[in-house]
Structure formats: structure tokens, C-alpha cells
Amino acid sequence: QVQLVESGGGLVQAGGSLRLSCAASGRTFSSYTMGWFRQGPAKEREFVASIHWSSSSTYYADSVKGRFTISRDNAKKTVYLQMNSLKPDDTAVYYCAAVYGRVVFTTPTRYDYWGQGTQVTVSS
Numbered sequence: 319q320v321q322l323v324e325s326g327g328g329l330v331q332a333g334g335s336l337r338l339s340c341a342a343s344g345r346t347f348s349s350y351t352m353g354w355f356r357q358g359p360a361k362e363r364e365f366v367a368s369i370h371w372s373s374s375s376t377y378y379a380d381s382v383k384g385r386f387t388i389s390r391d392n393a394k395k396t397v398y399l400q401m402n403s404l405k406p407d408d409t410a411v412y413y414c415a416a417v418y419g420r421v422v423f424t425t426p427t428r429y430d431y432w433g434q435g436t437q438v439t440v441s442s
Contacts, residue, residue, distance in 0.1 A: 320344045320431040322414045327436030330404055334440070338399040340414030340433055348372075348392040351422050353429055354399045356410035356438075363413070365424045367399060375422050381407075404440045411435040 326338040338354070353368035367378045367388035376388050385404075390397040397414060415429035423429065 320347070320350060320416045322416060322431055322433035324412065324414050324433040324436040327412060327438045329439045329441065332405055332440055332442050334404050335400070335402045336404065336438060338401065338412055338414075338436060338438075340397045340399075342395045342397070342416065344395075346418075347395040350416040350418055350431075351420065352388075352390055352397040353415045353417075353423065354388060354397075355413045355415060355426055355429075356408075357413070357435075358407075358410040361410070363426050365426065366412070368422050368424055369397065370422050371420055377422055377424055379424075401438070404438075406440045406442045409438060409440050411437050 321343040323341045354366040355363050356366050357363040365379050369376045369388045385402050387400040413435045414433040416431040417429045
């Protein structure tokens, strides 16, 4: 069982940066693939980024590639999402998710554990 708590959201102007954090409970965090997803107003939940348990592989949605960076610290049981050059279209609730194993998924239905979400609002 894994519990996830996101933090770091807020209001930022276009072009600004935010770093989201997701703190996990449980003893086997390093065995989980981690992902970030987002859900904007009147939109479906969409993939943002994901990372292998060893940090050896990362994947990004085309819309955030080159602007966002996912990373993890297994000793701290935390995954991060550094978001730079933010755009109004990035406005959404951002969710952290976990799935046991070494396959890195980009589909939300593959993830078993979810945080409560953190709001990111980018003003123009």
C-alpha cells in the first residue's frame, strides 16, 4: 500500500516556474514506477511525465517536453516535477501516481495509487 501527498502547486505568471513534490509512504517506494498526470477544467486526465524506479528512464508528454523535468529521490521517498516556462494551458490539477513494478506506463488506468492533487494556475 502506498499513500501519496502532493505539494508545491500555486499561482504563477506565464513564463514562470514551479516545482511539485509528491511524498510517498510505504517501505518499498523504490519498487514503484511513478507518474505525474493533470486534469484541466472540463478535460480528461492526461499524462504528463513518468519515471522508472531507478530513474534510468523518463517519459514526457509532447506538450511538456523540454519544459518539465521529472525526478525522484528514493531515499526521501519523493518524486518531483520541475515545471519551467509555464503556459496558461498548463493550468490544471496535478496528480502524482504510483504503480508497482519496473514498466513505465503513460496510461492513467495502469496506475494503482493516486494522490489528492495540487492546483497549478498559470495566468497570462
